Amino acid sequence: MKRLVVVSNRVVNPECKAAGGLAVCILDGLRERGGLWFGWNGEIVADESGVAVACTRYDKVTIVTMPLTERDYQEYYLGFCNAALWPVLHYRLDLARFTQESSEAYRRVNNHFAETLAPLLMTGDLVWAHDYHLIPLAEGLRARGVRNRLGFFLHVPFPPPDVLFAMPEHEWIMNAFVQYDVLGFQTKLDQANFTRFACEHMGGEMVSDELLRIGENVVSVSTIPVGINVESFAAAARRPEAEERIQWLHRRGEPRVNIIGVDRLDYTKGLPDRFRSFKRWLELYPRNCKAATLMQIAPPTREEVKAYADIRHELEALSGEINGQFGDFDWTPVRYIHRNVPRDILAALYRGSQIGLVTPLRDGMNLVAKEYVAAQDDDNPGVLVLSRFAGAAEDLQEALIVNPYDADDVAQAIQRAISMPREERIERHAALLARVREHDARNWMCKFLQALDAPSIPLAA
Ligand code: GDG
Numbered sequence: 001m002k003r004l005v006v007v008s009n010r011v012v013n014p015e016c017k018a019a020g021g022l023a024v025c026i027l028d029g030l031r032e033r034g035g036l037w038f039g040w041n042g043e044i045v046a047d048e049s050g051v052a053v054a055c056t057r058y059d060k061v062t063i064v065t066m067p068l069t070e071r072d073y074q075e076y077y078l079g080f081c082n083a084a085l086w087p088v089l090h091y092r093l094d095l096a097r098f099t100q101e102s103s104e105a106y107r108r109v110n111n112h113f114a115e116t117l118a119p120l121l122m123t124g125d126l127v128w129a130h131d132y133h134l135i136p137l138a139e140g141l142r143a144r145g146v147r148n149r150l151g152f153f154l155h156v157p158f159p160p161p162d163v164l165f166a167m168p169e170h171e172w173i174m175n176a177f178v179q180y181d182v183l184g185f186q187t188k189l190d191q192a193n194f195t196r197f198a199c200e201h202m203g204g205e206m207v208s209d210e211l212l213r214i215g216e217n218v219v220s221v222s223t224i225p226v227g228i229n230v231e232s233f234a235a236a237a238r239r240p241e242a243e244e245r246i247q248w249l250h251r252r253g254e255p256r257v258n259i260i261g262v263d264r265l266d267y268t269k270g271l272p273d274r275f276r277s278f279k280r281w282l283e284l285y286p287r288n289c290k291a292a293t294l295m296q297i298a299p300p301t302r303e304e305v306k307a308y309a310d311i312r313h314e315l316e317a318l319s320g321e322i323n324g325q326f327g328d329f330d331w332t333p334v335r336y337i338h339r340n341v342p343r344d345i346l347a348a349l350y351r352g353s354q355i356g357l358v359t360p361l362r363d364g365m366n367l368v369a370k371e372y373v374a375a376q377d378d379d380n381p382g383v384l385v386l387s388r389f390a391g392a393a394e395d396l397q398e399a400l401i402v403n404p405y406d407a408d409d410v411a412q413a414i415q416r417a418i419s420m421p422r423e424e425r426i427e428r429h430a431a432l433l434a435r436v437r438e439h440d441a442r443n444w445m446c447k448f449l450q451a452l453d454a455p456s457i458p459l460a461a
Contacts, residue, residue, distance in 0.1 A: 001033050002033070002124050002125065002126050002453060003125045004033045004449070005036045005037075005120075005121065005127045006037045007039055007129040007137060009040055009081070009134065011063060014061060014063065022226065022441065024441075025445055031060060033060075035060070038064045039113075040066065041066065044070055044073045047071070050067065052066070076102070076105040076109040078302070079105060083102070084096055084098050085106075086132065088163065089132055090362045090363075107136060110140050111136075113140065114137055115144065118145070121141075126149050126151070126452045127141070128151045130155065135177055136176040137152075138152065149182070150180045150182075151181060151184065152182070153224070153448060154185055156186075157362055157364050157391065158193045174201075178204075179217070180219060185222070185224070186224075186364045186391040190364075198212055199212075203215070220454070224444055224448050226367065226441070227370060227439045227443060230370075233347060234375060236343065236344050236347035237347035237348060237375035242347055246351060249352045256290070256292065258349075258352060259293065259354070260295050260296075260357065261297070261298075262349075265299065265300055265311060269360045270361040270404045272315060273361065273405060274296070274410070275294075275334065277359070277414070278357075279318075279325075279326075280411040281410075284412075285415055288415070290328070290331045292355075293333060293335060294335070296336050297337045297341050298338055299341070300338060312338070316336075322334050350375035351375045353372075355383050356382060358384065359402060359410060360387050360404065361389055361405070369392040369396060373432045376429055380426075381426060383417035385414065386399035387401075395439060399432060400416060
């Protein structure tokens, strides 16, 4: 079996118990094949003199990490990655900030990663880079003579060409994409947007459903949706401790519906729109007012970027406004928790909530939707209300699919979920769970590695 080399902006310590589902899945793959994980260790040093590469071995897994300098953190991570690429890839041109310094920093850090990684690679290694931070990594590795198979998975959406055109660096970025041998996207829509750009604006040609010929390169382009480890999540939700928490959640014994939302506090997740939709539901169905509470868990993220600070203030104001206007002595309509909650508590909260409200304005996949389904009691499951703009909606059609921009639509879906008969809930949930199982974390990893391990396609004369 060939060695796997994973490259991601952030590397997770294999001993860290708080590692998320995807990180655990990647680690399992590395442990199984033996491999190397390379990337940023999360530390920031004052300047280049403080940048030291660290290498640690855990059985068959080697972890190689380096810090970022303060300048790289500002210009590459907060700058190009999170103030330019992230908004553009999520169709938010209004929030995108492009500067010469940040795009140079993006090239610089990717070159530095390539420079450090290239000497560590052995013939036959399969190299798998993750996400928008590392689009130009293949170019940097190729320039250093690396001939290994190189794959890239984009965890976030890929917008239509017209959106990408707004980015001053779009040509370079697109050329960097096609230096990989294998590209993986979350949804058919993302894949189609990408191939449309490549074929209509770069002279590329699809030689089969998943093979793009472009200039000198033949690139495999596939849709491989990310998934979760269903059994481990379901088991966490079924533990006796989880049951205690669920009892506690409904401790007053009232027939009250808990609606749960779990999202990093990111503007792509549509949180203010979600709060406004909940408010709309309170207005449209005043008789039901005290029947439900919206619990929103929104851990902080990228707070140094202005758009993130803005959304935090907006959400605080909205939850205060709704609670002030509708709340009562015995009822708080919105419970807003702005911190990280342990994973086993999350699992219990999902299971104890009759509605999972997942309404991003745009999302690559959205694992919360899948976790909510996995955590339910098959015999008395809750209802998933899901944005049509989450990648997960391509697959999870048995959810109540909503337009997150339309407060009335979401409010009506909440009402429909509250009054949905048990048989319908069971039927919908069974169908959803089957899909979540079909596209689980293991399937995602196997499919991508299968494409990466396939022989290179020679260019036809
Ligand atoms: C990117 C793409 C794509 C959240 N709050 C807490 C917590 N979480 C966990 C959730 C879930 C994960 O974080 C979030 O996953 P998402 O998929 O929703 O979103 P992103 O972080 O934006 O991830 C996304 C994903 O990559 C994978 O490809 O689906 O579209 O944007 O697992 O449970 N976990 C804990 N405490 C929290 O407070 N423990």
